[in-house]
Amino acid sequence: MISAGDFRKGVTFELDGQVYTIVDFMHVKPGKGAAFVRTKLKNVVTGAVVEKTFSPTEKFPEAIIERKEMQYLYNDGTLYYFMDMDTYDQVPLNHEKVEDAIKYLKENMFAIIKFYKGEAFSVEAPNFVELTVTETEPGFRGDTATNVMKPATVETGATFMVPLFVNTGDVIRIDTRTGEYMSRV
Numbered sequence: 631m632i633s634a635g636d637f638r639k640g641v642t643f644e645l646d647g648q649v650y651t652i653v654d655f656m657h658v659k660p661g662k663g664a665a666f667v668r669t670k671l672k673n674v675v676t677g678a679v680v681e682k683t684f685s686p687t688e689k690f691p692e693a694i695i696e697r698k699e700m701q702y703l704y705n706d707g708t709l710y711y712f713m714d715m716d717t718y719d720q721v722p723l724n725h726e727k728v729e730d731a732i733k734y735l736k737e738n739m740f741a742i743i744k745f746y747k748g749e750a751f752s753v754e755a756p757n758f759v760e761l762t763v764t765e766t767e768p769g770f771r772g773d774t775a776t777n778v779m780k781p782a783t784v785e786t787g788a789t790f791m792v793p794l795f796v797n798t799g800d801v802i803r804i805d806t807r808t809g810e811y812m813s814r815v
Contacts, residue, residue, distance in 0.1 A: 634667045635686035642674065643690040645682075649674045649746055657686070674744075674751050677726060696745040697754075702735045712743055712753070721750055731755040733788035734806045755806040760815050761785055762801050769794035779811075 632643055635657075642651045650671040659665040667684045674695075700712040700721065709722040710732060721743065725732075727750065734755040735741055742754040766782035779791040782802070790804060792811045801815040 631689045632692045633686065634669075634684035634688045634690070637667055637669060637684075642693045642695050644693050645671075645690055649693045649695075650680075653679065674746060675749070693746060697742050698745065699740050700743045702737060702739050702741055704737055705732075710753075712741065723750055723753065727751060728753040731806070733786055734759045734761075734804065736761070736786055757806060758803055758812065759806055760801050760803050763792070763796060763798055766792065766796060766798055768797060 632641065637652055637655045639652055639654065642649060644650075651674055652669055653672050654670040656668045657665065658668055665686055667686055668681070669684065670679060670681050672679050674693075698714065700714055703711040703713050703720065705711070709724060710728045712721045712723065713719070714721065723743075728735075731741055731753040735753075739759070740756065742756075743750050744752040744754065761784035763782045764785050767780055769780070778794050780794055780796075781789050782792040782796055783789050784802070784804075790802075790809065790811055792802060796802060796811075796814060803812040803815055804810070805812050
C-alpha cells in the first residue's frame with residue numbers, strides 16, 4: 631500500500647480498478663483547512679491523463695509492473711514487433727504503445743517493455759542512443775555564436791536540434807529522457 635502523502639513522479643498504483651502512473655504532483659497546505667495532494671495521473675493502459683486530488687492519508691495498492699528488455703525487430707506499417715530474447719516470442723504493439731520511444735529505436739536495438747498482468751502497455755527507449763544524421767543544413771565557417779542550434783533528421787526519421795558543427799553522416803548521441811543532443815560520437 632502507498633499513501634497519497636508518499637506520492638512521487640513515476641509511482642504506479644491502482645485506483646478504481648485502473649492502473650495509474652503519477653505524471654506530476656503537488657503537496658498543498660492551504661492557510662485554512664486540511665492539506666491535500668493535487669496530482670496529474672496517466673492511465674497506463676489507455677494513456678488518458680486525468681487530474682485528481684487526494685487527502686495525504688488515503689492509501690492505495692501499489693501496482694506490480696513487470697519490466698522486460700526486448701529487441702525491436704521491425705515495423706509492418708501498423709504494428710511494431712519486439713522479441714523476448716529468452717523465449718524468442720514476438721510481441722506486436724500498436725503505435726499508441728510505442729509512440730514516445732519509437733523515434734529513438736532502430737531495428738535490432740533493445741528497449742524496455744512494461745507489462746501489467748501480462749499485457750504490454752508501454753515501451754521505454756534506452757537512456758542514450760546513437761543515431762546517424764541523414765539530413766541537416768550545412769554549418770558555415772564563421773558561424774561561431776554559442777548555443778546556436780539547427781534541426782537535424784536522424785535515421786529513424788525523427789528531428790532533433792543539434793549544434794551548427796554537426797553534418798550529414800555524423801553519428802550523434804541523444805538523451806532519450808529529454809530528447810536533447812548530447813555529443814558527436
